[in-house]
Amino acid sequence: MSTRASRLAGDRLLQTMSILVLALSLVALAALLYDIWSDGWYRLDWQFITSLPSRRAASAGIYPALVGSLYVLLVTAVLAVPLGIGAAVYLEEYGGGGRFARLIEINIANLAGVPSIIYGLLGLSLFVRAFQMGPSVLAGGSTLALLALPVVILSTREALRTVPMSAREGSYALGATQWQTIWHQVLPSALPGILTGLILAMSRAIGETAPLITIGALAYLDFAPSGLMSPFTVLPIQIYNWVSLPQPAFAENAAAGIIVLLVLLLTLNAVAVVLRDRFQKARQ
Amino acid sequence: MTRTSRRWTEWTIERALQACAAGSVLITVGIIGVLVFETVAFFREVPITDFLFGTVWTPQFSDAQFGVLPLVTGTLLVSAIAMAVALPAGLLSAIYLSEYAPARVRRVVKPVLEVLAGVPTVVYGYFALLFVTPLLQTVFPTLSSFNALSPGLVMGIMILPLVSSLSEDALHAVPTGLREGAYALGSTRMQTALRVVVPAAFSGISASFILAMSRAIGETMIVAIAAGQQPRLTGNPMSPVETMTAYIVQISMGDTPTGSIGYRTIFAVGMLLFVMTFTLNLASDWLRRRFREEYA
Amino acid sequence: MTTSLRPLVTRTSDSPGPTTPVKIGVTGLNFFYGQKQALTDLTINLHANIVTAFIGPSGCGKSTFLRTLNRMNDIIPSTRVEGRVLIDGEDIYSSSTDVVDLRRRVGMVFQKSNPFPKSIFENVAYGLRINGLARNRGEMEGRIENSLKAAAIWDEVKDRLTESAQTLSGGQQQRLCIARALAIQPEILLMDEPASALDPIATQRIEELIYQLKVDYTIVIVTHNMQQAARVSDQTAFFWLGQLVESGPTEKLFTNPAEKLTEDYVTGRFG
Amino acid sequence: MTTSLRPLVTRTSDSPGPTTPVKIGVTGLNFFYGQKQALTDLTINLHANIVTAFIGPSGCGKSTFLRTLNRMNDIIPSTRVEGRVLIDGEDIYSSSTDVVDLRRRVGMVFQKSNPFPKSIFENVAYGLRINGLARNRGEMEGRIENSLKAAAIWDEVKDRLTESAQTLSGGQQQRLCIARALAIQPEILLMDEPASALDPIATQRIEELIYQLKVDYTIVIVTHNMQQAARVSDQTAFFWLGQLVESGPTEKLFTNPAEKLTEDYVTGRFG
Amino acid sequence: GDGSSSTESSIIAIDGSSTVFPITAAVAEEFRGTNAAAPVTVGFSGTGGGFKKFCRGETAISNASRPVSTSELEACAQASIGMIELPVAYDGLAVVVNPKNSWATSMTVAELKKLWQPEAQGAIMKWSQIRPGWPDEAISLYGPGVDSGTFDYFTEAVNGKSKASRGDYTSSENDNILVQGVAGDEFALGFMGLAYYEENQGRLTLVAVDDEDPDNGAGPILPSFDTVRNGTYRPLSRPLFIYVNSAELARPEVAQFLDFYLANTSALSKEVGYVSLTDAELELVKARLAARTVGTMFADHAAQSSMSLTELLQGHQ
Numbered sequence A: 001m002s003t004r005a006s007r008l009a010g011d012r013l014l015q016t017m018s019i020l021v022l023a024l025s026l027v028a029l030a031a032l033l034y035d036i037w038s039d040g041w042y043r044l045d046w047q048f049i050t051s052l053p054s055r056r057a058a059s060a061g062i063y064p065a066l067v068g069s070l071y072v073l074l075v076t077a078v079l080a081v082p083l084g085i086g087a088a089v090y091l092e093e094y095g096g097g098g099r100f101a102r103l104i105e106i107n108i109a110n111l112a113g114v115p116s117i118i119y120g121l122l123g124l125s126l127f128v129r130a131f132q133m134g135p136s137v138l139a140g141g142s143t144l145a146l147l148a149l150p151v152v153i154l155s156t157r158e159a160l161r162t163v164p165m166s167a168r169e170g171s172y173a174l175g176a177t178q179w180q181t182i183w184h185q186v187l188p189s190a191l192p193g194i195l196t197g198l199i200l201a202m203s204r205a206i207g208e209t210a211p212l213i214t215i216g217a218l219a220y221l222d223f224a225p226s227g228l229m230s231p232f233t234v235l236p237i238q239i240y241n242w243v244s245l246p247q248p249a250f251a252e253n254a255a256a257g258i259i260v261l262l263v264l265l266l267t268l269n270a271v272a273v274v275l276r277d278r279f280q281k282a283r284q
Numbered sequence B: 001m002t003r004t005s006r007r008w009t010e011w012t013i014e015r016a017l018q019a020c021a022a023g024s025v026l027i028t029v030g031i032i033g034v035l036v037f038e039t040v041a042f043f044r045e046v047p048i049t050d051f052l053f054g055t056v057w058t059p060q061f062s063d064a065q066f067g068v069l070p071l072v073t074g075t076l077l078v079s080a081i082a083m084a085v086a087l088p089a090g091l092l093s094a095i096y097l098s099e100y101a102p103a104r105v106r107r108v109v110k111p112v113l114e115v116l117a118g119v120p121t122v123v124y125g126y127f128a129l130l131f132v133t134p135l136l137q138t139v140f141p142t143l144s145s146f147n148a149l150s151p152g153l154v155m156g157i158m159i160l161p162l163v164s165s166l167s168e169d170a171l172h173a174v175p176t177g178l179r180e181g182a183y184a185l186g187s188t189r190m191q192t193a194l195r196v197v198v199p200a201a202f203s204g205i206s207a208s209f210i211l212a213m214s215r216a217i218g219e220t221m222i223v224a225i226a227a228g229q230q231p232r233l234t235g236n237p238m239s240p241v242e243t244m245t246a247y248i249v250q251i252s253m254g255d256t257p258t259g260s261i262g263y264r265t266i267f268a269v270g271m272l273l274f275v276m277t278f279t280l281n282l283a284s285d286w287l288r289r290r291f292r293e294e295y296a
Numbered sequence C, D: 001m002t003t004s005l006r007p008l009v010t011r012t013s014d015s016p017g018p019t020t021p022v023k024i025g026v027t028g029l030n031f032f033y034g035q036k037q038a039l040t041d042l043t044i045n046l047h048a049n050i051v052t053a054f055i056g057p058s059g060c061g062k063s064t065f066l067r068t069l070n071r072m073n074d075i076i077p078s079t080r081v082e083g084r085v086l087i088d089g090e091d092i093y094s095s096s097t098d099v100v101d102l103r104r105r106v107g108m109v110f111q112k113s114n115p116f117p118k119s120i121f122e123n124v125a126y127g128l129r130i131n132g133l134a135r136n137r138g139e140m141e142g143r144i145e146n147s148l149k150a151a152a153i154w155d156e157v158k159d160r161l162t163e164s165a166q167t168l169s170g171g172q173q174q175r176l177c178i179a180r181a182l183a184i185q186p187e188i189l190l191m192d193e194p195a196s197a198l199d200p201i202a203t204q205r206i207e208e209l210i211y212q213l214k215v216d217y218t219i220v221i222v223t224h225n226m227q228q229a230a231r232v233s234d235q236t237a238f239f240w241l242g243q244l245v246e247s248g249p250t251e252k253l254f255t256n257p258a259e260k261l262t263e264d265y266v267t268g269r270f271g
Numbered sequence E: 001g002d003g004s005s006s007t008e009s010s011i012i013a014i015d016g017s018s019t020v021f022p023i024t025a026a027v028a029e030e031f032r033g034t035n036a037a038a039p040v041t042v043g044f045s046g047t048g049g050g051f052k053k054f055c056r057g058e059t060a061i062s063n064a065s066r067p068v069s070t071s072e073l074e075a076c077a078q079a080s081i082g083m084i085e086l087p088v089a090y091d092g093l094a095v096v097v098n099p100k101n102s103w104a105t106s107m108t109v110a111e112l113k114k115l116w117q118p119e120a121q122g123a124i125m126k127w128s129q130i131r132p133g134w135p136d137e138a139i140s141l142y143g144p145g146v147d148s149g150t151f152d153y154f155t156e157a158v159n160g161k162s163k164a165s166r167g168d169y170t171s172s173e174n175d176n177i178l179v180q181g182v183a184g185d186e187f188a189l190g191f192m193g194l195a196y197y198e199e200n201q202g203r204l205t206l207v208a209v210d211d212e213d214p215d216n217g218a219g220p221i222l223p224s225f226d227t228v229r230n231g232t233y234r235p236l237s238r239p240l241f242i243y244v245n246s247a248e249l250a251r252p253e254v255a256q257f258l259d260f261y262l263a264n265t266s267a268l269s270k271e272v273g274y275v276s277l278t279d280a281e282l283e284l285v286k287a288r289l290a291a292r293t294v295g296t297m298f299a300d301h302a303a304q305s306s307m308s309l310t311e312l313l314q315g316h317q
């Protein structure tokens, strides 16, 4: 029965619950960030960012790891973004609803659940050995691209699905080819959703440790990578290394490293978020 | 553009996109390839029934036993906790952001939540161990300092943005016309959200759930750090457990000689995990198809 | 909407108003989409048990006005309302108004039909369910059948009630939306071009329906079809560029309008 | 669609056909949505430089038929076409047909207006761009202005070309979609209830436009408005339950139809 | 230097055990400042992972927290890679308890075995079962991951067989996590690298270990730099190794790096928390390098505890 009071109560309840849940999540995030910040903030300085790793916590820095992370992320993005969006477009717009397409779809969801270390093993035998890339930036970026692909593909497909059929029809009726329709109508409409997927995928890639260690990313490197074939290390490995050392001072270095990683991540996300906002507004 | 050149362009693009899609198949083939070779070798030494139905997992010990069930229950336990946090919380957050929150709040909160997805999992592991577990211990004094509960909860928080962001996008994309239709029939915002918007966005929401579930099952570092790496056949979230992924990372980054039976276990476990998630995905795909609503 | 125009003096036709009580009283209503003013200083009374037709050129603000009557405009961001809208003497824009209840009482059929992506049955059942209007399955089915019959679509869909509403033709979707609105028996029914996609027979059925409904309901219908307005409505209001040019008994407005603008429009000499 | 009905004998009116060449020749066309047959054995010739009107009750298959003429139905999954549709003597369902080119030549205005979620300008510019129909910005702007003028919407939107098309009123959106279709100058123009949301004046302007256009184009228009069909069309085809009951010169069909069904429908005695 | 393409070819690639990693990384860091400086990279994909790369010729040096295994040796031989085994430091294993624990100040190896042997699982669950008089409270156990060299070493030294252990204890790859576990649990007992005790002295209490062999010092012995080095803290100290690809020694920078390594390992391993070799042992190691002696001293996989490193080094010179 929906008396006014009970209806209002139901509405309130959902709203209150959602706000509560959201607030709790934000509190968890705040706790996490506070925890890290209070440990690491005072280690943050220019010296920390520009120095090479060292056994002395006070003089150790993250320079090679930071540059390595940027390089690897760049490679990951360059590979995963077009490949992922391309695959999603194919499956959603060309693939038809056939059994094969569905199997691929399920399979992709499945890939998202493969533990990252298995991707590391795959990357090791495929990129490092078979393609003879060695434990290089290119191999690392490629391995992470494999890891990021499922998220990119799945979220892109869902974003494409939200574009109403009538928009496609309108375009076809004007003599647009399928690709023109996709490029000019479907993709722009789906862009906010696609960007969300990219943000999430890249966020995951930037924080990975285990698969990179497996393919041979380094823990000690006294120079920053200078090209695709350079050996490399990344921030999470540096952080992982530091948290496993016995000296407590390194835990603070690790916290500071995490702050740098998060700032890096936020900067990257900010670009995507601004883009997403703009497109979402335009769509309304 | 002439007709043939246009056709050629279209054909090329389609083939290029097809190649991208084929990539995912290749990855799978690669993964299965990596897994199968060593798994077969493993099962030559260990009977598959011992592996699947055994209840003791001590492959590294001198009297090695290969019953994978403790790892499976550990995985399911931690993932279930994570899902119990991430799915409702993520969906509720998404509903709030899409249906209730002012545009400004939404614009700020959504990316802030997404930050959660980018924190290295190692960090979450320590957060679970050093922050959440002690906190929980004040509530449950019997909680062991390594347990399934704390990494489960933290993992839930980590995958929350996966659910909230992707679901929010799906909800947001539901045409306003449908909401108007519902409001015009005297729906409250809750009714509109839960009965019209959520069903219309079902496809996207379920995709986010599937990704989250896959992610939880495949997550490694949090459990490796905070769950205790103790293969135990238990459903008790207060006790230490080991998950399949935690085991894999433990062996593959440890000192076990490659090629030994101990090393091969990781492939058998990996293969089982792959089969498990595949089954899970098949089931959710079936569910999803049943309940999907398409809007024009 | 150009607002630089000389404000029109709204004149209510001199003939006495309807004898039924005022159901909706609008005074000094202004409406803005962001900076742009879409309605200017509207003042009009809509009477109970009367069909009022809104006519006027495309883009003149008919739909906008209709949406202010059940606060559907609340949904569009950065819009603004000034002035007063009273329903049964109560200001629907006052803070104590229960918008949900308001909308339940003021039903609406939209210009662009918007069936839910559910089955045909569920489309009509939805309003019954959320308002708890059917105690059991039998009652539910009965009401759904009646609504679909009233909207002149029952015969076409009775064998495919479980199919998705998206597979209906344009006109069928429009009638389904009418059925959906009827099912919950609102007090006031706002219909934005309810027959625009309908053939003459279906149109006639809908018009008959409107005629029957007005015994119990207050009905507002937007139409660009003069004949239809003349056929179904008791009162007509003519809008132009966001302003109410003239309102009064339909016959009077079509045969002997007070304003030159109205005359030009209804005789098609306009523009 | 009940298919258990006695098949109707399609009779073309005995008066001689139009003198212009056949532009679209349809023979034995059947159309299925999954299992459900929506069109049964249609055979009809549509002539060049002639306006043909499709009339018939809601849900009889008018839109479906229209969509088979530019293969828009290809997009809907699990549909099936049988029979032949020839345009300029070429089978558009043959494997060698370039569907894209076909659709460029056969323009379409949809029943439910579907502007792109872009600016008003971009909505019209889109077709020009993808077909490379404007060499420079000036030409682009000129063509856009002309199309918008032809669709009788220029005055209303000229000051807000960069605003989103979604902020237009229902009728404005409909006219924008007409403008969009005109801009690329197709040979054939299929219009599904193009004036359903338009006021009389705008309707009249669109009808005049159709009259002008037929000098160069082949036009097919779906309408539920008998007067409109009578006013604008040279030939009329009457559909009923997925079948073509009768087609012939408009005047003949309205005044002296061959079939009783047609007569009942056009005189409104139907149902 | 920064990595231009010319430096990349001169890179000294090292991978392997994460236990040895801090020593090698410290050496590399110091090497950076010398004239001979060549770029050095150090990974930590585990002893096993390291050997795998090493035997494929992907690395010049492999860090190892245990001697090379027979299968790994074979793999290397098949790839015709000769390995020179160089002990570089000792790692002491500390048995630790919670500071609130006032009873377990020392334990004999036999008691440790009673507690840790496979048969103990599900049977020895309380402190009172180890030594009468100790509290009748459930004991919780912490130890390194079952695939770590530390675990192998402990099980071999205590239970007499590598990898023979009870399974119901909490393990972690990261000793800091074990510290956390023991520090937070009054009835806990764990074992870990000595360095982790050193850095957490306030939170943990050491247990003295008595091997009941008066030759290595009588009575319970607490681990310390000295007792590990002079061989009285037995059997819970183990050597750490680097393995060198003998062919790589032809590269001058590799040879220079190794000389530098052995010249500095004493000071640096101590600095990062390990126990340095004695000078005599170090001389033997240097000689082993100079002689390019390939193969392992542990080919028979004899328990390290039965022969001292010095004896082994002398035996395989």
Ligand SMILES: Nc1ncnc2c1ncn2[C@@H]1O[C@H](COP(=O)(O)OP(=O)(O)OP(=O)(O)O)[C@@H](O)[C@H]1O
Pocket (backbone or CB within 6 Å): C001, C033, C036, C038, C057, C058, C059, C060, C061, C062, C063, C064, C065, C076, C111, C224, D166, D167, D168, D169, D170, D171, D172, D197, D199
């Ligand atoms: N969301 C919006 N944002 C900005 N302007 C809008 C919006 N919706 C409508 N308008 C503008 O407000 C004016 C009135 O629109 P409205 O939809 O009320 O017209 P209408 O009388 O219903 O016309 P039609 O008969 O074409 O449906 C139009 O100029 C229209 O472009």
Ligand SMILES: Nc1ncnc2c1ncn2[C@@H]1O[C@H](COP(=O)(O)OP(=O)(O)OP(=O)(O)O)[C@@H](O)[C@H]1O
Pocket (backbone or CB within 6 Å): C166, C167, C168, C169, C170, C171, C172, C197, C199, D001, D033, D036, D038, D056, D057, D058, D059, D060, D061, D062, D063, D064, D065, D076, D111
């Ligand atoms: N996608 C679809 N799937 C299944 N059935 C459909 C689909 N689209 C239309 N139909 C059915 O096919 C029949 C013909 O539909 P069509 O849209 O052609 O009718 P119409 O003559 O255009 O009617 P209206 O005047 O109401 O637009 C109708 O019974 C309709 O319900």
Ligand SMILES: [Mg+2]
Pocket (backbone or CB within 6 Å): C062, C063, C064, C111, C192, D169, D170, D171
């Ligand atoms: Mg309108």
Ligand SMILES: [Mg+2]
Pocket (backbone or CB within 6 Å): C169, C170, C171, D062, D063, D064, D111, D192
């Ligand atoms: Mg239609």
